[in-house]
Amino acid sequence: MAFRAEGIARIAQPAPDSLGGESAKGMMSIGEVLTHLRAEFPDTTLSKLRFLEAEGLVEPERTPSGYRKYSWDDVARLRFVLTAQRDRYLPLRVIREQLAAADQARPALLAVGPPPAEPAVRLTRAELAERAEVAPEFVRDLEQHGLLTAWAGGWYDVDALAVVTVAARLADFGVEPRHLRAYRAAADREVGLFTQLVAPLARQSEPGALARAAETVRELVSLSERLHSALVRAGLRDALGG
Amino acid sequence: MAFRAEGIARIAQPAPDSLGGESAKGMMSIGEVLTHLRAEFPDTTLSKLRFLEAEGLVEPERTPSGYRKYSWDDVARLRFVLTAQRDRYLPLRVIREQLAAADQARPALLAVGPPPAEPAVRLTRAELAERAEVAPEFVRDLEQHGLLTAWAGGWYDVDALAVVTVAARLADFGVEPRHLRAYRAAADREVGLFTQLVAPLARQSEPGALARAAETVRELVSLSERLHSALVRAGLRDALGG
DNA sequence: TTGCTCCTCACGTCACGTGAGGTGGC
DNA sequence: TTGCTCCTCACGTCACGTGAGGTGGC
Numbered sequence: 001m002a003f004r005a006e007g008i009a010r011i012a013q014p015a016p017d018s019l020g021g022e023s024a025k026g027m028m029s030i031g032e033v034l035t036h037l038r039a040e041f042p043d044t045t046l047s048k049l050r051f052l053e054a055e056g057l058v059e060p061e062r063t064p065s066g067y068r069k070y071s072w073d074d075v076a077r078l079r080f081v082l083t084a085q086r087d088r089y090l091p092l093r094v095i096r097e098q099l100a101a102a103d104q105a106r107p108a109l110l111a112v113g114p115p116p117a118e119p120a121v122r123l124t125r126a127e128l129a130e131r132a133e134v135a136p137e138f139v140r141d142l143e144q145h146g147l148l149t150a151w152a153g154g155w156y157d158v159d160a161l162a163v164v165t166v167a168a169r170l171a172d173f174g175v176e177p178r179h180l181r182a183y184r185a186a187a188d189r190e191v192g193l194f195t196q197l198v199a200p201l202a203r204q205s206e207p208g209a210l211a212r213a214a215e216t217v218r219e220l221v222s223l224s225e226r227l228h229s230a231l232v233r234a235g236l237r238d239a240l241g242g
Numbered sequence: 243m244a245f246r247a248e249g250i251a252r253i254a255q256p257a258p259d260s261l262g263g264e265s266a267k268g269m270m271s272i273g274e275v276l277t278h279l280r281a282e283f284p285d286t287t288l289s290k291l292r293f294l295e296a297e298g299l300v301e302p303e304r305t306p307s308g309y310r311k312y313s314w315d316d317v318a319r320l321r322f323v324l325t326a327q328r329d330r331y332l333p334l335r336v337i338r339e340q341l342a343a344a345d346q347a348r349p350a351l352l353a354v355g356p357p358p359a360e361p362a363v364r365l366t367r368a369e370l371a372e373r374a375e376v377a378p379e380f381v382r383d384l385e386q387h388g389l390l391t392a393w394a395g396g397w398y399d400v401d402a403l404a405v406v407t408v409a410a411r412l413a414d415f416g417v418e419p420r421h422l423r424a425y426r427a428a429a430d431r432e433v434g435l436f437t438q439l440v441a442p443l444a445r446q447s448e449p450g451a452l453a454r455a456a457e458t459v460r461e462l463v464s465l466s467e468r469l470h471s472a473l474v475r476a477g478l479r480d481a482l483g484g
Numbered sequence: 485t486t487g488c489t490c491c492t493c494a495c496g497t498c499a500c501g502t503g504a505g506g507t508g509g510c
Numbered sequence: 511t512t513g514c515t516c517c518t519c520a521c522g523t524c525a526c527g528t529g530a531g532g533t534g535g536c
Contacts, residue, residue: 045526046490047528050491159476169461183469187470217478224412229404239434288516292517333498
């Protein structure tokens with residue numbers, strides 16, 4: 001497959017000064033923060049970063065002269081906000097509440113990463129079928145082909161709902177659950193690969209090492225999806241004579 | 243090379259009414275249009291579709307009682323608008339001007355698809371490297387591994403930029419261009435599969451048949467990506483003990 | 485000193501969302 | 511008739527963008 005162990009040894013966190021040239025203590029100016037975030041969120045702007053502060057989503061420190069000074073925790077917070085907007089279409093009000101709840105549960109000094117994504121939705125199999133507008137047999141069918149797994153307790157979450165909904169639409173096109181096993185295999189392979197790739201990171205003894213490794217896997221997965229998506233768009237243009 | 247007739251017949255063709263239940267002449271209600279577009283653009287809403295009409299970006303027909311009736315051409319137009327918003331961050335005013343210019347050049351009766359997605363961004367290899375902040379050799383490396391192709395004329399578009407940017411970030415993690423060939427193969431396979439799946443649709447002689455086939459391919463690709471994404475999220479939760 | 489980045493604050497704008505009150509169609 | 515989808519129109523909201531006028535720091 002694509003990535004073997006050769007890749008692992010080369011894993012290196014970017015040197016502290018290699019990205020935005022931030023100064024002592026790892027504090028960054030608003031411009032440096034912008035540079036970092038734009039890699040993953042290209043439509044970020046200065047005015048947006050200021051706006052997010054005005055809305056109470058981050059509280060960077062200030063220099064005596066009033067310049068904002070962002071810590072890496074602030075950047076992690078911003079990344080959480082931007083991800084929630086991009087991937088979950090949440091309004092800022094909701095994101096702010098989630099951040100506040102996480103701060104409550106985990107004092108600011110210890111908060112090194114985004115809050116654990118709470119699974120909010122808990123559906124029984126019957127509810128799952130109803131929400132996705134499919135027959136219960138369809139859900140069982142998906143489950144038998146390894147595309148769904150219930151949590152301990154027998155309930156299903158939002159991702160399960162997404163799987164059933166999408167599978168139902170694919171079935172409209174004649175693509176049935178049994179045709180979808182390859183998707184499960186591909187997803188597992190990808191997760192396994194990236195998890196192994198960051199394994200050295202996770203083994204470090206620093207406090208946040210594990211959380212950082214988890215973040216890194218998510219970032220790799222996200223990059224992987226964007227790559228696939230761009231290649232498919234390019235392929236479609238060729239095939240459809242864009 | 244749009245939808246050639248080779249090796250098409252073996253795949254079952256979805257019955258005309260299996261997709262959104264649209265009625266005669268392939269005209270659709272606003273709700274049916276919403277269902278179709280949501281596959282690729284999940285944040286589409288009824289109010290947004292009405293808004294886009296109010297802003298003059300589409301002009302669906304009306305039934306005698308005032309209900310909107312969308313053609314496949316209208317859907318293609320909407321797709322062009324939504325794509326421009328998502329991928330190029332264009333304001334509606336600009337998109338409207340582009341559509342108007344395309345209508346000018348190609349009378350409405352002949353317009354079977356979105357205007358030739360003018361690639362707005364035209365980068366030379368050097369510019370591409372600069373915008374992605376990588377060395378020119380990196381770009382050539384990607385090209386040699388089949389991840390990039392220049393348009394006739396030797397220039398690159400936004401998707402090329404996306405590929406280079408993402409590949410550069412992956413390289414930070416030790417995943418190099420030569421490891422990425424599998425992505426290209428997977429993307430090609432997916433496009434080929436879905437294109438064949440709708441080939442019978444494309445061969446029909448009805449007016450919007452080709453546009454509709456293209457629409458369907460995009461929808462399949464989008465569903466496929468959402469399925470993959472949901473399965474990966476579920477897999478991550480297992481692997482990381484979410 | 486110069487060029488650059490950063491600051492606040494007021495106002496504008498863009499892209500919708502909501503909800504009331506009502507009609508059409510299987 | 512009933513339940514569902516669809517309609518318009520007025521108003522509200524959310525997420526920023528812009529620009530004036532000014533300060534800080536290598």
